[in-house]
Amino acid sequence: MSGRAELLLAIADDELILGWRDSEWTGIAPFLEEDVAFSSIAQNEVGHARALYELAARDLGTTADELAFDRRPEEYRCAQLVELRLPGWEHTIARHVLYEQADAERLERLRASDDAEIAGLAAKIDREEVYHRLHAEMWLERLKGEPRFTAALDELRPLAEAVLDPSLRDGHTPELAELLEEMTSVRRSQPAGTTW
Amino acid sequence: MVTAEQVWAALAEVPDPEIPVISVVDLGVVRDVRVEQERVHVDFTPTFLGCPALEVMRKQMEARIAQLGAEPEVEVVLDDSWSTDRITPEGREKLRAAGFAPPAPRSSDGPQLVQLQSKGFRCPYCGSRETALENIFGPTPCRSLRYCRDCRQPFEQFKTI
Numbered sequence: 389m390s391g392r393a394e395l396l397l398a399i400a401d402d403e404l405i406l407g408w409r410d411s412e413w414t415g416i417a418p419f420l421e422e423d424v425a426f427s428s429i430a431q432n433e434v435g436h437a438r439a440l441y442e443l444a445a446r447d448l449g450t451t452a453d454e455l456a457f458d459r460r461p462e463e464y465r466c467a468q469l470v471e472l473r474l475p476g477w478e479h480t481i482a483r484h485v486l487y488e489q490a491d492a493e494r495l496e497r498l499r500a501s502d503d504a505e506i507a508g509l510a511a512k513i514d515r516e517e518v519y520h521r522l523h524a525e526m527w528l529e530r531l532k533g534e535p536r537f538t539a540a541l542d543e544l545r546p547l548a549e550a551v552l553d554p555s556l557r558d559g560h561t562p563e564l565a566e567l568l569e570e571m572t573s574v575r576r577s578q579p580a581g582t583t584w
Numbered sequence: 585m586v587t588a589e590q591v592w593a594a595l596a597e598v599p600d601p602e603i604p605v606i607s608v609v610d611l612g613v614v615r616d617v618r619v620e621q622e623r624v625h626v627d628f629t630p631t632f633l634g635c636p637a638l639e640v641m642r643k644q645m646e647a648r649i650a651q652l653g654a655e656p657e658v659e660v661v662l663d664d665s666w667s668t669d670r671i672t673p674e675g676r677e678k679l680r681a682a683g684f685a686p687p688a689p690r691s692s693d694g695p696q697l698v699q700l701q702s703k704g705f706r707c708p709y710c711g712s713r714e715t716a717l718e719n720i721f722g723p724t725p726c727r728s729l730r731y732c733r734d735c736r737q738p739f740e741q742f743k744t745i
Contacts (some may be wrong), residue, residue, distance in 0.1 A: 421719040421729075428721035435634020435725075439662050508663025515664060515694075515745040516632055516725070522697045523720050 392503065393447045394465065397455065398554045399494070400440035401466035404456055405564070406487060407433030408571055409470060410480075418477055429484075429520050436513045443505060453584070457572045461565040467557055469547040471564040481527045482540035488524040490551035491517060586652045588617045591624050594648045601640040602724055605682040608641055612670025615661060624654040629666035632725035632745070668744050679742065680708045685730070687742035695744055700728070707732035708739055715739075 389397075410430035417423035441452035448455070469487060474480045495517060498510035531537040550556040575584075595617075596609040608614055608628075616627040626645060630638050642658050649656035668687035671679075676686040685708045691699075705715050712734035719729040720743075727740040 424723070424729075425719055425721035428725055431634040432632065432725055433634070435632060439630075439633045443662065505662070508665075511664035512630075512633065512662065512666075515667070518694050518745075519720055519743060522695070522700070525697060526720075 390447060392506070393444050395554070396440050396444035396447075396506070398465040398557070399498075400437045400444060400455070401464045402470050402487075402491075402551065403433045403440065404437035405464070405466045405567065406470040407431070407437060408567060409473065410484075412473075413480065425523055429523065432516050432520070436516070439509055439513070443509065457575050461560060461568050464560065464564060464568075465554065465557065466560075466564070467547065467550040467554075468559075468561050469544065469551060471561045471567065472547075473563050473567070476536075476540070478531065478534070478537045479540045479544065481524075481531060482537060482544050484520075485524045485528050485541070486544055486548040487551060488517070488521050490548050492521060494552055585621065586619060586624065586654050588619050590652060591617045591619065591626075591649060591654075594652055595626070595645055598641070598644045598648050601637045601644070603679070603682065603684065605678045606671075606675050608645060610672050610675030610678060612672060612675070613641070613666060614645075615665060619654070622653075622655050623657055624649045624652075625657045625659065627661050628658050629661045629663075631666060635725055637724075668742060671742075683708050683739060684727070685739055685741040687744045690744050705730055705741055707735060707737065709737050710735040 407430045410426055410433060414423065414427045414430070417426050437456065438452055441455045445452050445455055469483060472479075472483070474483060492514075495510050495514045499507050499514065501507045501510070592609065592614075595614055596607050598608045600606050600608065600611055611631065613629050613631060614626060615629050616625075618625045626649070628642060628645070638660075642660070645658055646656040667690055669690050671686065679686045685705060688699075688705065700717050700720065703713050703715060706713055707715050707730075710732060712732055714733040715730045716733060717728065718731050718738065722729045722740055726743055726745075728743055729738060730741045731738045
């Protein structure tokens with residue numbers, strides 16, 4: 389696999405898996421406006437994953453859906469930070485803050501890429517991510533003095549480095565395989581080759 | 585053989601599936617139309633990448649071009665060449681009339697929280713600037729929620745991207 393396809397898959401997998409984890413708050417977020425916000429963020433992340441998979445799929449001679457759903461867990465390249473099932477809101481927001489900070493830096497680097505397709509798509513994604521960062525900023529301001537939140541930040545911070553540096557990604561948590569099972573259950577219930 | 589002008593006119597009748605008062609041409613997502621013999625090539629820029637309306641827009645554009653007797657080829661352009669600044673003045677007016685506040689112009693440093701929380705945004709119903717940010721996110725990726733303190737009406741504000 390080319391370095392370009394590897395890079396695209398690493399980022400696409402992060403965005404897809406995080407999008408699914410964020411969507412777990414749909415219907416049960418702490419208050420209605422937050423339910424709308426977090427669901428919308430999840431939808432954006434999955435949209436970014438789709439666009440990134442489409443670029444990778446062209447290089448690899450496959451489709452975005454096959455890349456998103458038909459690989460074995462060990463073939464995914466996401467960082468462990470996005471895989472974790474985090475039932476506590478303080479952990480979810482801590483992950484959101486850490487991911488958005490790392491993602492902002494990653495997008496800035498990609499926008500400066502010599503590869504015009506990658507630079508163009510990164511610029512597009514960044515226009516949407518601005519709003520995720522503003523949302524993370526509001527929550528950081530609101531929770532920064534809360535011990536439960538700062539403890540969650542400290543706990544998850546070591547995992548954030550691998551978002552910026554895919555060479556630090558070493559294996560997956562058991563939660564990834566469980567999530568993939570759930571994510572693909574409808575797809576697997578239909579005969580191979582079904583068009584959606 | 586169809587002309588590019590005929591294709592543009594036909595696409596100006598293709599509505600946004602979520603906000604049918606505005607067409608894909610008003611929205612500025614049709615970046616280029618090229619006619620080569622029987623084939624019509626359209627460059628189409630997504631609004632938000634996760635927007636479920638994109639696929640519907642693409643299919644509707646293809647169907648409308650096929651009605652002209654041409655063979656459609658709609659290519660999705662995955663770069664940042666679309667921004668809300670591309671919504672036409674007519675499109676902005678149609679949005680406002682339907683109760684959606686049109687997006688603010690894009691500034692060089694992008695949207696800032698202090699700006700969104702300021703009173704600068706005008707209520708599409710009564711025109712007052714006494715409006716407050718309720719939620720950065722709304723019912724679709726492209727919209728935020730604001731509240732007008734004068735006419736006490738919540739409304740949807742297009743995000744600037």
